[in-house]
Amino acid sequence: MTQTESRTKGNRLEEHLPNSTPRPEGELKELERVWRPPSGWNYITVVNNTYIGVFYVGAAFLFFILAGILALVMRTQLAVPENDLIGQDLYNQLFTMHGTIMMFLFAVPAVEAMGVYLLPNMQAARDLPFPRLSAYAFWAYFVGGLVFFSSIFFGLSPKGGWFMYPPLTSYEFSPGINADFWLLGIGFIEISAIAGAIEIIVGVLRTRAPGQSLDKLPIYAWTMLIFAGMIVFAFPAVILATALLELERAFHWPFFVAEKGGSPLLWQHLFWFFGHPEVYIIFLPAAGFVSMIIPTVAQTPLVAYRLVVVALLATGFFSFGLWVHHMFTTGLPQLSLSFFSAASMAVSIPSGIQVFAWIATLAAGRIQLNTPALFVLGFMFTFVLGGLTGVMVAMVPFDWQVHDTYFVVAHFHYVLFGGMVFPLFAAFYYWIPTASARPLSERLGRWVFGLIFIGFNTAFFPMHITGLVGMPRRVYTYPAELGWDTLNMISTAGAFMIASGVLLFVVDLIRNFRPFTNKSPGNVWNAGTLEWLPSGNYQTRSIPIVTSREPLWDQPNLPEDVEAGRYFLPGAPTGGRETIVTSPVDARPQYVVQMPGPSWPTVLAAVFTAGCFLGLTVKLVVPAIISGLIAIVMVIWWLWETDPGPTAEEIDIGGGIRLPTYVTGPMSHSWWAMVVLILVGGTLFTTLIFSYFFLWTVNPGAWPPDGVELPSLGWSALAAGLYASSSGVIWLASALLKRRERKGPWWGLRLLLMAAVPLMAGGLAVDFNGHWQTGLRPEEHSYGAVVYTVMSVQGVYVATLTLMAFYTVARSLAGMLDGVHRVTFDNTMLFWHYMTAQGLVGLAIIHFFPRLIG
Amino acid sequence: MRERFVTQILLMTAGLIIWAAHLGFVYGLNALACTFDFARLELFGMALTTLTIGVATLIALGAELLVLSFAVAGLGAMGFGGQEQYRFMGPITATLAGLSAVAVLWQGLPVLVVPVCAGAGG
Numbered sequence: 001m002t003q004t005e006s007r008t009k010g011n012r013l014e015e016h017l018p019n020s021t022p023r024p025e026g027e028l029k030e031l032e033r034v035w036r037p038p039s040g041w042n043y044i045t046v047v048n049n050t051y052i053g054v055f056y057v058g059a060a061f062l063f064f065i066l067a068g069i070l071a072l073v074m075r076t077q078l079a080v081p082e083n084d085l086i087g088q089d090l091y092n093q094l095f096t097m098h099g100t101i102m103m104f105l106f107a108v109p110a111v112e113a114m115g116v117y118l119l120p121n122m123q124a125a126r127d128l129p130f131p132r133l134s135a136y137a138f139w140a141y142f143v144g145g146l147v148f149f150s151s152i153f154f155g156l157s158p159k160g161g162w163f164m165y166p167p168l169t170s171y172e173f174s175p176g177i178n179a180d181f182w183l184l185g186i187g188f189i190e191i192s193a194i195a196g197a198i199e200i201i202v203g204v205l206r207t208r209a210p211g212q213s214l215d216k217l218p219i220y221a222w223t224m225l226i227f228a229g230m231i232v233f234a235f236p237a238v239i240l241a242t243a244l245l246e247l248e249r250a251f252h253w254p255f256f257v258a259e260k261g262g263s264p265l266l267w268q269h270l271f272w273f274f275g276h277p278e279v280y281i282i283f284l285p286a287a288g289f290v291s292m293i294i295p296t297v298a299q300t301p302l303v304a305y306r307l308v309v310v311a312l313l314a315t316g317f318f319s320f321g322l323w324v325h326h327m328f329t330t331g332l333p334q335l336s337l338s339f340f341s342a343a344s345m346a347v348s349i350p351s352g353i354q355v356f357a358w359i360a361t362l363a364a365g366r367i368q369l370n371t372p373a374l375f376v377l378g379f380m381f382t383f384v385l386g387g388l389t390g391v392m393v394a395m396v397p398f399d400w401q402v403h404d405t406y407f408v409v410a411h412f413h414y415v416l417f418g419g420m421v422f423p424l425f426a427a428f429y430y431w432i433p434t435a436s437a438r439p440l441s442e443r444l445g446r447w448v449f450g451l452i453f454i455g456f457n458t459a460f461f462p463m464h465i466t467g468l469v470g471m472p473r474r475v476y477t478y479p480a481e482l483g484w485d486t487l488n489m490i491s492t493a494g495a496f497m498i499a500s501g502v503l504l505f506v507v508d509l510i511r512n513f514r515p516f517t518n519k520s521p522g523n524v525w526n527a528g529t530l531e532w533l534p535s536g537n538y539q540t541r542s543i544p545i546v547t548s549r550e551p552l553w554d555q556p557n558l559p560e561d562v563e564a565g566r567y568f569l570p571g572a573p574t575g576g577r578e579t580i581v582t583s584p585v586d587a588r589p590q591y592v593v594q595m596p597g598p599s600w601p602t603v604l605a606a607v608f609t610a611g612c613f614l615g616l617t618v619k620l621v622v623p624a625i626i627s628g629l630i631a632i633v634m635v636i637w638w639l640w641e642t643d644p645g646p647t648a649e650e651i652d653i654g655g656g657i658r659l660p661t662y663v664t665g666p667m668s669h670s671w672w673a674m675v676v677l678i679l680v681g682g683t684l685f686t687t688l689i690f691s692y693f694f695l696w697t698v699n700p701g702a703w704p705p706d707g708v709e710l711p712s713l714g715w716s717a718l719a720a721g722l723y724a725s726s727s728g729v730i731w732l733a734s735a736l737l738k739r740r741e742r743k744g745p746w747w748g749l750r751l752l753l754m755a756a757v758p759l760m761a762g763g764l765a766v767d768f769n770g771h772w773q774t775g776l777r778p779e780e781h782s783y784g785a786v787v788y789t790v791m792s793v794q795g796v797y798v799a800t801l802t803l804m805a806f807y808t809v810a811r812s813l814a815g816m817l818d819g820v821h822r823v824t825f826d827n828t829m830l831f832w833h834y835m836t837a838q839g840l841v842g843l844a845i846i847h848f849f850p851r852l853i854g
Numbered sequence: 855m856r857e858r859f860v861t862q863i864l865l866m867t868a869g870l871i872i873w874a875a876h877l878g879f880v881y882g883l884n885a886l887a888c889t890f891d892f893a894r895l896e897l898f899g900m901a902l903t904t905l906t907i908g909v910a911t912l913i914a915l916g917a918e919l920l921v922l923s924f925a926v927a928g929l930g931a932m933g934f935g936g937q938e939q940y941r942f943m944g945p946i947t948a949t950l951a952g953l954s955a956v957a958v959l960w961q962g963l964p965v966l967v968v969p970v971c972a973g974a975g976g
Binding site: 205214307313314318320324334338339342343583584585697 | 857862889890941960
């Protein structure tokens with residue numbers, strides 16, 4: 001049956017179940033065998049989302065507790081004036097680590113982890129499409145995060161605040177390796193977050209239950225899609241910023257040193273271009289939790305579903321237009337500030353839409369006041385207050401008054417704790433029955449809520465006043481006569497009340513949380529979405545056809561039919577792990593993807609990647625290089641099994657629909673992942689080019705600076721020609737490979753790939769030589785620094801593609817690449833063409849722009 | 855019906871993309887005007903920068919209204935791939951364009967009351 005025929009048939013299948021019962025003997029046992037996690041020591045290599053998701057959430061919660069303990073130490077220090085419990089240096093490390101861990105090691109990973117756990121369940125996929133990538137992201141984050149946290153025990157923690165402004169954090173004022181822990185640690189953890197985001201984007205768009213079209217997508221999946229998209233466009237800015245500051249610290253390339261043509265404001269632009277969307281990156285998934293929980297506690301569908309989608313999309317976009325509102329006191333022109341003040345007010349409209357939709361849903365139904373509902377109500381109260389003070393600080397004159405005071409501390413805790421921690425606890429109480437043999441205790445849950453809610457408002461509400469009466473943030477103590485002592489004592493009492501609530505939650509977990517069993521309390525809240533279907537390690541026994549947003553409410557007998565195997569793919573026809581890949585808009589079945597299982601190389605790759613970054617941080621360069629090389633070998637080993645080729649021509653998923661087990665080109669999920677990765681690369685390059693132009697505005701009339709010659713245009717033309725011809729060779733290889741179809745491995749492909757590598761490397765070498773011959777050096781002026789950075793980034797691509805070319809050749813030599821079995825080649829090809837495009841743009845800007853303005 | 859995912863998503867978010875382009879343009883122009891000191895240039899008795907920002911705002915508003923009418927009039931059904939998808943994406947496109955138009959107008963208004971480079975700290 002062709003794809004078109006299968007679509008037509010898929011529509012008719014909504015009326016007739018695709019598979020008959022009873023199912024063949026042994027089918028379920030085979031499904032269980034295929035998806036069973038490994039045992040013994042190999043357990044650590046598990047990749048199933050239901051395990052990795054729980055590990056991931058658990059690790060994030062561990063970092064929440066650790067950062068919370070740091071906060072308690074700070075609050076104890078501030079409880080009374082002129083306290084000498086801890087000194088200034090340790091206090092600086094504490095507030096830096098508290099903010100950094102809460103933002104980078106708790107908030108983003110926690111919501112990402114919940115996505116890894118929940119999304120396949122909600123979409124009735126057997127797993128996310130790249131399970132080993134999820135496992136890698138988790139282990140890299142967990143190992144890297146623990147090492148980063150441990151730095152506080154050795155007095156090596158960063159102390160420049162969670163946003164690490166230079167020049168305070170550059171080599172002159174922060175010698176030693178404390179700041180390097182932040183820069184390399186956070187840069188590394190952000191890469192892990194991007195890996196997770198790619199997984200989530202492809203997962204949401206391509207692995208949904210048949211029929212679960214975009215208009216029937218659970219709101220949570222919408223929020224995770226937008227969340228992951230925001231990561232793709234926001235995180236490269238901070239990765240670039242950390243790389244630039246590390247280059248400045250390690251090699252004295254002066255991006256942020258004013259006397260050498262740099263500007264500290266460049267850091268602020270790059271950091272906040274990431275940092276403000278980061279707030280919404282944390283908030284949107286939490287809003288997704290709320291949009292899923294409210295309909296269940298009210299037992300009625302979400303009111304204004306489409307408007308909520310509008311609000312999510314608008315928030316995602318508008319949040320990128322707010323970064324300058326963190327820079328209102330930096331001396332930018334008032335008109336510039338006004339643009340961002342306006343955008344800051346505009347973003348409150350979509351947030352308001354969501355709040356009204358939730359209120360309307362609660363009003364339309366009959367609310368059951370259980371623990372998740374209490375946390376949701378606590379969220380709405382707290383977040384709305386935080387939003388209102390957000391509108392206040394969006395007003396430039398007001399912001400000037402409260403900037404860097406405790407008012408701001410109160411505001412962002414109301415937004416972040418209110419907007420993310422309350423929904424997260426609601427989510428814990430709501431979804432733990434899907435992951436545990438027992439739900440959590442309702443009685444304890446109410447106490448947990450009461451302690452956290454009252455504790456939070458006791459701790460943070462007085463801080464508005466503390467700020468308004470003038471207490472600046474980040475001071476380790478204060479004189480008694482300023483009148484701040486009572487307010488601080490109340491805040492400290494509130495902080496310990498929050499801690500007692502969290503402790504009680506841990507007690508509840510210990511008593512009731514029993515994960516990784518096949519027992520389940522079932523659909524305890526009578527929810528309407530697919531994650532409440534009966535499930536095992538393979539998720540649902542069969543993959544249902546979805547005809548509504550709340551299929552468990554609207555499709556009678558769905559759980560029984562799914563569990564009996566009456567829907568799609570009730571077994572494991574390829575003998576391995578697999579799930580259905582669907583089209584991105586209408587969710588029509590397109591092919592069955594074969595997925596990799598547990599793997600040691602994935603775990604080892606993560607550990608040695610962390611080892612490489614740690615080695616670089618503590619200046620153990622040789623061990624770092626060895627660790628990095630081992631990590632690369634492990635990644636190659638892990639990837640070797642992930643492009644299995646068409647193991648069967650077509651398989652029957654039920655209802656007479658036969659799907660291929662392997663596709664290439666734009667329909668392939670692998671192609672989609674590579675395109676998203678290229679978007680990440682493109683964003684990083686765009687922020688680098690922004691940095692180039694920003695530094696030009698800092699040095700008007702001196703770009704390049706006096707005494708610096710531009711290389712002759714002949715060098716740039718030669719470099720461009722070499723890049724373009726390398727891409728041309730790859731294009732030729734692709735066209736010839738396509739003609740050969742299944743004629744087996746082909747020596748011509750290997751020759752062409754090996755010819756393209758020196759052409760590409762030659763392009764970089766020629767460009768580098770042109771600049772070097774003029775005497776331009778990166779450490780003398782920001783111009784040289786940014787020019788050499790553009791070439792260095794290109795160098796990273798050239799090195800990566802050289803490795804990819806050899807890997808592709810190796811697969812050809814192993815007989816694993818031909819005209820049909822060519823996903824590996826396609827990935828290399830896509831990345832290659834991107835490298836060429838980036839190289840050409842870089843050459844054009846660096847060689848032509850100074851001539852244009854000169 | 856054939857899916858054109860990228861086209862459909864770009865159409866649906868066209869209003870927001872116009873808003874982003876407007877913000878990027880007016881902020882970039884203002885920053886350059888203050889850095890390179892061409893904020894004093896005048897045309898028809900008005901600061902050239904102010905005039906350009908005003909015109910850019912009007913163009914952006916026009917583009918937003920175009921997207922809005924495109925979605926509301928149902929002409930978008932072809933772009934969205936068919937009636938079924940249009941029923942979902944059409945209203946979203948229209949609402950996002952309307953919301954973005956308000957945001958564009960809101961961020962264009964300060965140019966009427968705030969001088970181009972006032973308060974620039976260098």
